[in-house]
Amino acid sequence: MTESKTILVTGGAGYVGSHCVAELLERGHQVVVFDNLRQGHAAAVPAEAAFVRADLADEAALSRLFGQWRFDAVFHFAALSVVGESMRDPHAYLHGNTVTSLNLIRAAVNAGVTKLVFSSTANLFGSPARIPIDEDEAIDPGSPYGESKFIIERALHWADRCHGLRSACLRYFNAAGAHPNGKLGEDHSPETHLIPLVLDAAAGKRPHIEIFGDDYDTRDGTCIRDYIHVCDLADAHLRVLDALEDRSVRYNLGNGTGYSVREVISSVERITGRPVPVKVGPRRPGDLPVLIASSERIRRDLGWKPRFAELDSIIGSAWAWRSAHPLGYRGLAAAAE
Ligand SMILES: NC(=O)c1ccc[n+]([C@@H]2O[C@H](COP(=O)([O-])OP(=O)(O)OC[C@H]3O[C@@H](n4cnc5c(N)ncnc54)[C@H](O)[C@@H]3O)[C@@H](O)[C@H]2O)c1
Numbered sequence: 001m002t003e004s005k006t007i008l009v010t011g012g013a014g015y016v017g018s019h020c021v022a023e024l025l026e027r028g029h030q031v032v033v034f035d036n037l038r039q040g041h042a043a044a045v046p047a048e049a050a051f052v053r054a055d056l057a058d059e060a061a062l063s064r065l066f067g068q069w070r071f072d073a074v075f076h077f078a079a080l081s082v083v084g085e086s087m088r089d090p091h092a093y094l095h096g097n098t099v100t101s102l103n104l105i106r107a108a109v110n111a112g113v114t115k116l117v118f119s120s121t122a123n124l125f126g127s128p129a130r131i132p133i134d135e136d137e138a139i140d141p142g143s144p145y146g147e148s149k150f151i152i153e154r155a156l157h158w159a160d161r162c163h164g165l166r167s168a169c170l171r172y173f174n175a176a177g178a179h180p181n182g183k184l185g186e187d188h189s190p191e192t193h194l195i196p197l198v199l200d201a202a203a204g205k206r207p208h209i210e211i212f213g214d215d216y217d218t219r220d221g222t223c224i225r226d227y228i229h230v231c232d233l234a235d236a237h238l239r240v241l242d243a244l245e246d247r248s249v250r251y252n253l254g255n256g257t258g259y260s261v262r263e264v265i266s267s268v269e270r271i272t273g274r275p276v277p278v279k280v281g282p283r284r285p286g287d288l289p290v291l292i293a294s295s296e297r298i299r300r301d302l303g304w305k306p307r308f309a310e311l312d313s314i315i316g317s318a319w320a321w322r323s324a325h326p327l328g329y330r331g332l333a334a335a336a337e
Pocket residue numbers: 010011012013014015016017034035036037038039040041054055056057076077078079080081100119120121122171172173174175176188
């Protein structure tokens with residue numbers, strides 16, 4: 001039994017953050033969620049967690065937060081995180097993601113916090129020399145979004161060197177799936193991620209799924225991604241929290257298997273038993289052809305391994321959530337009123 005800690009979770013009302021909050025509470029930790037609800041949902045925050053609705057750009061709110069609680073660690077999920085949007089509005093990402101994170105890092109250091117776990121991204125690896133991609137791969141961000149994450153990784157490096165703030169940079173590949181408890185899932189507005197969009201096309205909520213380019217140099221011409229279940233990401237966070245002591249770490253987090261866009265569509269057809277209408281469109285700026293993780297380092301260091309290793313099991317959990325909650329958290333909030 002690990003000792004109970006008090007954890008600040010920025011972005012804890014969002015998709016990955018809310019699944020980590022559930023895992024933290026499950027293991028007996030105290031949780032404070034800090035989220036501006038730009039993307040997240042109050043209904044995704046359990047009553048057992050304290051909730052502060054505010055923006056990381058608001059330094060006064062951060063100073064009140066760190067004055068009110070004494071945190072053993074910070075989990076930092078809050079960010080803008082849409083690759084294509086960052087290609088249209090690089091400033092929003094290069095400024096917004098970095099300034100908010102620098103505010104958080106400074107407030108954490110000033111308050112004497114010694115551990116921070118950061119949501120980084122596979123988009124750091126814009127031109128990988130080797131697939132699967134391990135932590136020694138050269139950094140060459142594929143988009144302003146990826147660049148903003150790299151700048152934050154560097155800020156954390158210096159926060160360790162100068163102030164002893166130990167950090168873990170977790171480079172997630174593609175988060176997917178939903179909590180088996182049926183209470184948490186993926187609900188972005190607008191939704192941009194492939195799996196929920198394909199599920200909506202299968203359910204008839206969209207006329208079709210558009211494939212962004214089928215002329216990549218891959219086995220069927222469509223982009224290949226490594227989909228990792230959101231609960232496996234949460235498990236990695238908890239393991240890192242227990243292990244983060246005398247040095248900062250960085251881990252690539254994926255299943256180690258890549259699936260093309262067409263393979264995702266076939267899996268959705270298998271799971272739902274429904275056909276998915278498809279249209280092929282142009283490439284989406286900022287997309288990289290193939291991203292597959294090597295997660296050998298975290299497997300070796302922390303004994304982490306994915307519990308949802310198969311694409312069908314990941315998509316099955318996402319379908320269970322989406323079919324039970326066709327309106328997402330809006331439906332849950334309405335039912336609670
Ligand atoms: N989903 C993925 O596949 C994926 C892959 C790699 C990395 N990541 C990273 O993981 C993290 C979580 O991703 P997600 O899919 O859960 O995103 P999300 O949009 O669902 O969650 C982000 C949360 O942060 C909040 N937020 C954003 N900016 C804020 C601010 N300035 N102040 C306070 N709250 C703010 C949003 O309201 C939202 O609840 C992000 O940092 C993202 O870049 C996600």
